[in-house]
Amino acid sequence: MRAFITILSLALFTSCKTEIKVGPDYSKLESIPTKEQVGRTVLPDTIAPVTAPFAMPEFVKPSFPDRSINIKDKIEVTASLITNIIQQAIDTISTQGGGTVIIPEGEWLTGRIALKSNVNLHFEDGAVLRFSTDVKDYQPAVFTRVESLEVMSLAACIYANNQENIAITGNGKLIGPFDGEIKARSYMKPIETLVDLNKPAEERIHDGSKEDWIFPPKFISPINCKKVYIEGVSLENTAFWNIVPTYCDNVIIRGVYVNSYGIPRGDGIDIESSKNVLIEYSTLNTGDDCFTMKSGRGEDGMKVNKPTENVVVRYCLAQKGHGGITCGSETAGVIRNLYVHDCVFEGTVVGIRFKTRRPRGGGGEYLYYDRIRMNLEATAIKWDMLGTPAYVGELAERLPARPVNKLTPFYKDVSMTNLIIENSTHFLKVYGIPESPLTNLTIDNVDANSSGLIIINDGKNVNISNAKIETPDHVIDILGGENISLENVEIKTESSALEFPNEEATLNNVKFLK
Secondary structure: OOEEEEHHHHHHHHOOOOOOOOOOOHHHOOOOOOHHHOOHHHOOOOOOOOOOOOOOOOOOOOOOOOOEEEHHHHOOOOOOOOHHHHHHHHHHHHHOOOEEEEEOOEEEEEOOEEOOOOEEEEEOOOEEEEEOOOHHHHOOOEEEEEOOEEEEEOOEEEEEEOOEEEEEEEOOEEEOOOOHHHHHHEOOOOHHHOOOOOOOHHHOEOOOOOOOOEOOOEEEEEEOOEEEEEEOOEEEOOOOOOEOOEOOEEEEEEOOEEEOOOOOOOOOEEEEOOEEEEEEOOEEEOOOOOEEEEOOOHHHHHHHOOOEEEEEEEOOEEOOOOEEEEEOOOOOOOEEEEEEEEEEEEOOOEEEEEEOOOOOOOEEEEEEEEEEEEEOOOOOEEEEOOOOHHHHHHHHOOOOOOOOOOOOOEEEEEEEEEEEEEEEEEEEEEEOEOOEOEEEEEEEEEEEEEEEEEEEEEEEEEEEEEEEEEOOOOEEEEEEEEEEEEEEEEEEOOOOEEEEOOOOEEEEEEEEEO
16 A cells, blocks of 8 residues: 655644754765776876775785896787787796886787786786687687686786786787677577586586577676785777686786776676775776676576675776666675765666575675765666566576565675765666565665665665755555655655555655755
8 A cells, every 4th residue: 555645744743842954964975086086097096995884804906026027028020819929928938037118109909818826917108919710719728717617718918827926917919809800709598508517617618619699708807816905907899808806815906997888797806706806997888787796696696605705895986887886696605794975976877786586596685885986877876686588597486476485585784874866767666575575674875866766575683864855756665565664754755645654664854845
């Protein structure tokens, strides 16, 4: 049942002898950064100390021995493909105890490169490294994850496995292989239909030698590595996800620029089952989600059981993309201890986005968002925990509620404070799971301009406080809600009545202005 609450009845919640302040505390919103104050163009030289609602390590720039090889010195004539020259330089420097491999000014063509311990792959100003579009230049298959499933595949243009103290630095440009054979043979079916999950990972070999399709290489993807540092480089034209640390510990990504707009599956930065991560002063313009947290898919991800945890994202700019900051939809190992602050999402579809599916398992918890500015094409804050029939069949249907099992995902304990939403189509959309509703969401101190108000399907303990929402809408739609509350909220609308299911929610000091 829905109830229509008129201006008169809402006055009951605001009438008292002492006037109670309704709406946000603007003194806390004034210093939220603008798009000119974040992103790669304002990258500082030093890494400031990290503060977060959970324990984080100290992040410092890596150091390397004073030893270098400039690949230009190794090239006798201009070669069409210099993969071996770059790889030999990396191998040599690593064997000698570490140092820097320099990619000089000029345009160079290469296949897959494997980074080794204690090596800094440095790009000088004006350096352009273009990656081959031929499948053979990424063979043989190596261990990796594709869409959070373990496989033996083409992996990444720049790859590393079980290495420590590695870096990619400089202001050079890397151009990916989204063209030619790589593009023509990229897989189009749901990955579960292509990978035999009954086989161990080392037998899931998909390198393009026996099939007419491939899993295209990611751009930069270290796996099982410690002390990973990426700074300054620009990436464009990727064939798949761009920067994807997987099973890594102590990762710093700062001052990078990614442009994959218009490329399907062109995620910007995906943190996969990794911990102790700092992402700062980076600018992403992507064909899919921008800054994304993932932790494994379904039973395969639960067997691995590696969370993504202890991640800070700060002073970053998301331009185009499906989501500014996203959790999921791969959540099997759990995403926890994420702190996003002082970021701007300028032109993404959704601002703060959460995804999972009934068969994905795991979930997300202890997720914190503070001091975010958003100017969006669609919803400001959105949960989609059901997915679509194309991927999960009838499990995408909300009802009937299913029995809770090991693959039932969750989202809980999420805090959002100090938000400026300059434009959005909806302030909040929650599409939870009846048997596993979104639980414990607090949104506090918000100034929002939105075409639509609030939709909550299957949410528990949701509190919105100290907010102003300017909207032409008059509907707050709740289905399967428990303990939903608005406190000190001003809703400025063109309507003469607010439609609100007050049997499932409470209003406290809500001001309704026409």
